[in-house]
Amino acid sequence: xxxxxxxxxxxxxxxxxxxxxxxxxxxxxxxxxxxxxxxxxxxxxxxxxxxxxxxxxxxxxxxxxxxxxxxxxxxxxxxxxxxxxxxxxxxxxxxxxxxxxxxxxxxxxxxxxxxxxxxxxxxxxxxxxxxxxxxxxxxxxxxxxxxxxxxxxxxxxxxxxxxxxxxxxxxxxxxxxxxxxxxxxxxxxxxxxxxxxxxxxxxxxxxxxxxxxxxxxxxxxxxxxxxxxxxxxxxxxxxxxxxxxxxxxxxxxxxxxxxxxxxxxxxxxxxxxxxxxxxxxxxxxxxxxxxxxxxxxxxxxxxxxxxxxxxxxxxxxxxxxxxxxxxxxx
Numbered sequence: 001x002x003x004x005x006x007x008x009x010x011x012x013x014x015x016x017x018x019x020x021x022x023x024x025x026x027x028x029x030x031x032x033x034x035x036x037x038x039x040x041x042x043x044x045x046x047x048x049x050x051x052x053x054x055x056x057x058x059x060x061x062x063x064x065x066x067x068x069x070x071x072x073x074x075x076x077x078x079x080x081x082x083x084x085x086x087x088x089x090x091x092x093x094x095x096x097x098x099x100x101x102x103x104x105x106x107x108x109x110x111x112x113x114x115x116x117x118x119x120x121x122x123x124x125x126x127x128x129x130x131x132x133x134x135x136x137x138x139x140x141x142x143x144x145x146x147x148x149x150x151x152x153x154x155x156x157x158x159x160x161x162x163x164x165x166x167x168x169x170x171x172x173x174x175x176x177x178x179x180x181x182x183x184x185x186x187x188x189x190x191x192x193x194x195x196x197x198x199x200x201x202x203x204x205x206x207x208x209x210x211x212x213x214x215x216x217x218x219x220x221x222x223x224x225x226x227x228x229x230x231x232x233x234x235x236x237x238x239x240x241x242x243x244x245x246x247x248x249x250x251x252x253x254x255x256x257x258x259x260x261x262x263x264x265x266x267x268x269x270x271x272x273x274x275x276x277x278x279x280x281x282x283x284x285x286x287x288x289x290x291x292x293x294x295x296x297x298x299x300x301x302x303x304x305x306x307x308x309x310x311x312x313x314x315x316x317x318x319x320x321x322x323x324x325x326x327x328x329x330x
Contacts, residue, residue, distance in 0.1 A: 004028075006086050006095040008123045010108045013134040014069075015171030017098050020130055025065060030092070035065045040098075041073035046081075054085050054093060063092040071097040076113040083119045103133050135169045143171070147178050153185055156192045163191065166199040198271060240301060240308055243315070244294045251290040254279035258287070286322055293318045 007024060009017050025033045038050050045068070053066055068074070074082075086095055101109035108131045114120045123129045135143060141164050148155065155163075163181070167174050177199050184195045256265050257279045262272060279287065297315045300306040306314070 003091065004094070004126075004128055005089055006097065006119075006123065006128060008097045008099065008120065008129045010099045010110065010129065011132040011134060012100055012102050012109075013132070013171045014098075014100065015175055016132055016134060017069075017100065019171070020132075021065065021067060021096060024096075025094075028063075028094070030063045033063050033065050033094075035067055038066065038068045040068055040071040040078075045074055046078055051085070054089060054095060057090050057092075061092070063094070066093065066095045067098065068096065069098050070100050072099040072101040072109060072111050072114075074111075074113070079114055079117050079119065083117050086119055106133065108133075135171050135174065137164070137169065140164045140167055140169065140174070143174065144178070148191075151182055151189075153182065153189050153191055156190060159191050159193045159196060162193055162196045163199070166196050240297070240312060243312075244298050247290055247294040247319075250275075251287050251294070254282060254287045254290070255284075258284065282322070289318075289322055293322075 004024075009020055011017050011020070021035070025035075036050075036053065038047070039045060050066060050068075053064055082095075082097075089095065099109060099111070099114075101111070103109050110120065120129075141160075144160065144164055144167070147153070148160075167177060180198050181191050181195055184198055185191050253265055253275055256262065257272065257276045262276070265272060265275075282290070293315055297311050300314075301308060301311050
């Protein structure tokens with residue numbers, strides 16, 4: 001069988017694609033891969049640097065993985081050039097095309113501009129195509145089991161089933177939730193049933209991630225971009241009002257934690273500990289500013305003073321300014 005000249009990964013879940021790439025590179029027999037990302041939906045999806053890496057053999061021995069994210073957005077002329085370009089690719093270059101479009105039922109989303117071309121037919125015949133519709137309740141168990149083995153984690157009886165039932169069918173969100181459980185497991189490396197309460201309810205996941213990232217410089221941009229990409233497209237008004245409502249509920253929790261009313265806060269003790277630290281850092285002035293931002297946003301959109309997009313921009317800018325570590329309001 002021929003060596004794998006390139007890969008086509010068909011999956012709408014970016015975390016599963018990332019995991020698949022890591023596994024493929026680890027199993028390749030080559031070490032020290034340099035992963036170079038490109039974006040199929042950019043104005044210039046395949047710049048000169050891509051074609052240089054693809055077609056010109058480097059003097060250095062380091063292998064390169066040329067990862068084209070959202071490759072389903074590439075146009076016919078791009079696939080025409082790639083059809084010819086991958087034929088003579090050297091052994092230390094591995095192009096990886098990530099088709100991240102939503103599936104139609106149980107059928108993978110293969111653009112017609114690609115399916116008719118040799119680059120796809122060759123990959124299909126040689127076994128260079130990997131397909132996954134993403135996580136569901138049937139596959140979540142295996143995902144969690146693999147994570148537990150990787151992290152050396154065990155489960156209290158019944159905790160694994162409770163965890164699978166509580167997790168969302170989104171690998172990016174699942175990874176974030178499992179990171180929290182990894183910390184909660186502590187030195188014992190045991191996940192208890194009570195730890196499952198740490199999992200944010202489905203529907204609040206994106207807002208929980210955003211709030212958590214606001215205090216980590218540089219992280220807030222990536223999380224906010226995912227929030228917009230995954231949710232704003234579906235329903236602008238619902239997304240905005242859900243976020244406003246979540247902010248108000250968080251502000252209320254912070255205020256109670258600062259006022260000696262932690263016994264009335266319905267949350268896992270570990271979550272309370274994390275939230276108390278944030279509340280102390282924000283102080284009463286910071287929490288009051290959170291409430292102001294929520295109310296100003298709601299008023300702006302309900303009165304028509306601003307469009308949804310502008311309200312979101314102003315709101316997230318205010319939150320980033322508020323939650324940055326330099327903020328020491330009291």
